Amino acid sequence: MQLDNSRPIWAQLVDEFRRNIAAGRWGPGQKLPPVRELALELGVNPNTVQKSLSEVDRLGLTTTERTSGRFVTRDEALISAARAALATTTADSFISAAHGLGMSLDEAARLVRDRWQLGKDSQ
Amino acid sequence: MTSPILEVTHLTKAYRGRPALRGLSLSLQPGQIVGLMGDNGSGKTTLLKILAGVLADWEGTVSLASHAPGPASKQLVSFLPDASFLPDSHRPADSISLFSRFFADFDEAKAREMVDFFGLPWDRSLKEMSKGMREKLQISLAMSRRARIYLLDEPISGVDPASRDVILRGILQNFAEDALLVISTHLIQDVEQVVDSVVFLKDGQVFLEGAADDLRDAHGSSLDALFRKVYAS
Numbered sequence: 300m301q302l303d304n305s306r307p308i309w310a311q312l313v314d315e316f317r318r319n320i321a322a323g324r325w326g327p328g329q330k331l332p333p334v335r336e337l338a339l340e341l342g343v344n345p346n347t348v349q350k351s352l353s354e355v356d357r358l359g360l361t362t363t364e365r366t367s368g369r370f371v372t373r374d375e376a377l378i379s380a381a382r383a384a385l386a387t388t389t390a391d392s393f394i395s396a397a398h399g400l401g402m403s404l405d406e407a408a409r410l411v412r413d414r415w416q417l418g419k420d421s422q
Numbered sequence: 423m424t425s426p427i428l429e430v431t432h433l434t435k436a437y438r439g440r441p442a443l444r445g446l447s448l449s450l451q452p453g454q455i456v457g458l459m460g461d462n463g464s465g466k467t468t469l470l471k472i473l474a475g476v477l478a479d480w481e482g483t484v485s486l487a488s489h490a491p492g493p494a495s496k497q498l499v500s501f502l503p504d505a506s507f508l509p510d511s512h513r514p515a516d517s518i519s520l521f522s523r524f525f526a527d528f529d530e531a532k533a534r535e536m537v538d539f540f541g542l543p544w545d546r547s548l549k550e551m552s553k554g555m556r557e558k559l560q561i562s563l564a565m566s567r568r569a570r571i572y573l574l575d576e577p578i579s580g581v582d583p584a585s586r587d588v589i590l591r592g593i594l595q596n597f598a599e600d601a602l603l604v605i606s607t608h609l610i611q612d613v614e615q616v617v618d619s620v621v622f623l624k625d626g627q628v629f630l631e632g633a634a635d636d637l638r639d640a641h642g643s644s645l646d647a648l649f650r651k652v653y654a655s
Contacts, residue, residue: 304614304644307635339594342587343615344455347635 300341308343312351314385315341320360320371321382331361331369427452427602428473428571433482435468435626442468443480444626450602452570455593457613457634458606459649460623466606467504469623470573473604474501487570497526500569502560504576510549514542514559527568532596536562539592554585561589565596572603578612590616610646620645622652 300315302308319325331337334352338345352369355361359377363369372378397407428450435443443465450456460466471477472484475491489495508517514537521528537544540558548556561577577593578586594616597603607613610620620637622630630637630652634645641648 302615304611304646305638305642307638308615309635335595339591342590342594344618345594345599346454346618 309347309350313354316355317381321385325371327371328373329371424451426450427487429485431483435480442626446627448628452602453600454618455603455616457617457620458604459610459620461653464623465626466623467575470575474573498570500564500567500572502564502574502577508548512548514544521563525567529566533562533566554581557581570601574605576606586612610649614645
């Protein structure tokens with residue numbers, strides 16, 4: 300993951316962890332790697348990882364069991380909501396860019412449809 | 423909020439009348455990695471040497487885990503000076519046994535583990551090692567003490583980027599959660615992502631300090647960009 304040093308790192312980690320859960324890289328009920336392991340993998344401070352995971356806990360996407368560690372929620376509705384929230388943010392930033400270029404909704408929708416197909420073909 | 427493990431008030435030090443620290447005050451909590459930043463001559467090394475108890479004739483008060491700098495504090499503080507402190511003839515095992523004799527809190531097994539982690543050659547003397555290898559050996563020794571406070575003076579200056587990354591990993595992996603680790607550097611981008619908080623020194627005083635993410639948030643810039651702005655003004 301590429302971090303942007305001009306923004307708080309903990310917030311970027313929260314986004315990354317939410318994406319991991321929304322995309323199913325961390326599946327429902329799965330145990331998360333230990334804080335130190337994540338910190339080493341990401342090249343960041345363990346305290347920062349800890350702070351971000353507490354926020355993911357607070358969002359309800361993970362739960363911490365004192366003895367056995369931290370687990371992804373089994374609540375599929377919460378996971379879908381996280382996926383929808385992330386997709387909405389991405390869509391909003393595309394919409395504002397399209398606005399900036401003076402595109403209409405039809406043009407933007409057509410563009411998405413064309414590129415969607417292209418993306419599928421290249422996969 | 424826990425109480426500070428390191429407290430410095432009105433610290434002043436001059437070398438033959440030339441001031442190096444001018445009434446510097448600083449208070450640091452345990453359980454964090456602090457970046458001590460500053461240009462050459464800003465007082466970083468002088469401050470670390472006083473904290474390590476290797477420099478005398480200063481004014482002010484210094485408290486390290488409730489001890490003034492001296493024999494008792496040295497048992498709790500692991501200091502990595504910026505210059506090589508080991509004999510050229512030493513192989514890693516020689517340095518490990520030297521540290522073992524000197525420091526009651528030294529963990530030999532951990533030191534050997536770190537030497538292996540860094541891929542250092544056991545059969546070579548320091549004289550036959552590259553600058554990066556020597557740096558790695560000294561970090562292995564400093565980090566293998568079970569200290570309360572670690573003071574690392576420019577541990578990654580002058581090593582290649584690959585070595586820098588592996589050294590930072592070694593530090594992250596071996597840093598005890600309840601300890602304080604102070605790492606000085608004039609190359610902030612090198613430690614940008616591993617520090618909890620930063621202290622910027624300028625002309626022997628604390629110019630700016632704060633939690634890394636709070637500073638990024640408040641200034642909308644990286645610590646590196648903030649540092650450049652601070653020192654240009």
